Amino acid sequence: MRSITANYRTMNTMKKYFNYWFYVILAAMAAILFSPGQADAQDHRMIRLAKITVDPAQLEQYNAALKEQMTTAVKVEPGVLTYYAVADKANPAHITILEIYADTAAYKAHILTPHFKKYKATVQNMVKSLELVDVNLIGAAKKPDM
Amino acid sequence: MRSITANYRTMNTMKKYFNYWFYVILAAMAAILFSPGQADAQDHRMIRLAKITVDPAQLEQYNAALKEQMTTAVKVEPGVLTYYAVADKANPAHITILEIYADTAAYKAHILTPHFKKYKATVQNMVKSLELVDVNLIGAAKKPDM
Structure with a gap:
């Protein structure tokens, strides 16, 4: 009888541990799946290169409009993260913009x-x-x- | 005599003020010319787009080498300021890197x-x-x- 009771106790303890770890692992998986963490947020980012050729006669006005748009968007829109706008030295009318949005919804x-x-x-x-x-x-x- | 003395005093005062403002303006001009300020530093920045096509069979190894280079350079070199490396979604072997250095000396x-x-x-x-x-x-x- 002693050994059966001991086995029963051991099984009961194992069951308790199993329950404990089952919930710990379930919680960890849920945390990974549903967290808005850094890695997850980066995966959904929408990144784009816009390659633009501008009428050279209107370049100054274009650059002013572009700068106003970029600054306002980053300031007032939570999902507009980064803009870098550069112009080829050899041809300043040839512009490249690196754009980073939080996700496609933010871009839309x-x-x-x-x-x-x-x-x-x-x-x-x-x-x-x-x-x-x-x-x-x-x-x-x-x-x-x- | 009174008016001559008064004129002399006025001239002396003016001369003092002239000396004062002369040095103030000289100091301000020197400060603008030789300061390592924000605006000045930005004007000397060297910015570049590197457009790279990689052998698709070796893309993973290339990206690993690129990331190691970028991270180390920004960490240990004071004049290496920013890197963004992106790959075309439609053709991941087509890579663009935005590189920002403090100046051409930093790049060299x-x-x-x-x-x-x-x-x-x-x-x-x-x-x-x-x-x-x-x-x-x-x-x-x-x-x-x-």
Whole structure:
């Protein structure tokens, strides 16, 4: 009888441990699946290169409109994260913009904002060509204050 | 006599003020010319787009080497400020890197570092084409935590 009781006790303890770890693992899996964590957020980012050729005669006005659009969007839209706009030194009318949005929903909301619509209307006769290239981030590295 | 003395005093005061303002303006001009301030530092930045086509069969190894180079350079070199490396979604072997250095001297120092030379040696048979485009910054906007 003693050994049966001992076995029963051992089984009961094992069962308790099983229950404990079952819930711990379930909670951990749920945390990974549903967390809005850094890694998860980065996976959904929408990143794009916009390659734009501008009418050289209107370049100054174009750049001013672009800067206003970028600054306003980053300031007022939670999902607009980063813009870098650069112009080829050899041909300043050839512009490349690196755009980072939190996700595609943030981008879809962005193109409906008044400031984006204003930009589009302002530059419609300044832009000679526009190529949009969806990209994935391989990696980024920058100084803390950049 | 009184008016001559008064004039003399006035002239003396004016001379003192002239001396005072002369040195104030001289100091301000020197400060503007020789300061390592934000605006001045930005004007000297060297910014570049590197457009790279990689052998698709060696893409994973290339990306690993690139990430190691970027991370090390930003960590150990004061003049290497920012890298963003992205790959076209439609063609991941087509890579664009936005590179920002404090100035051309920082870039020249960078390409002599052991980590850059190691990267170059590692990827020499992986890179099918390389185009380096010097650019000027039109503008950048980003969230404070980006």
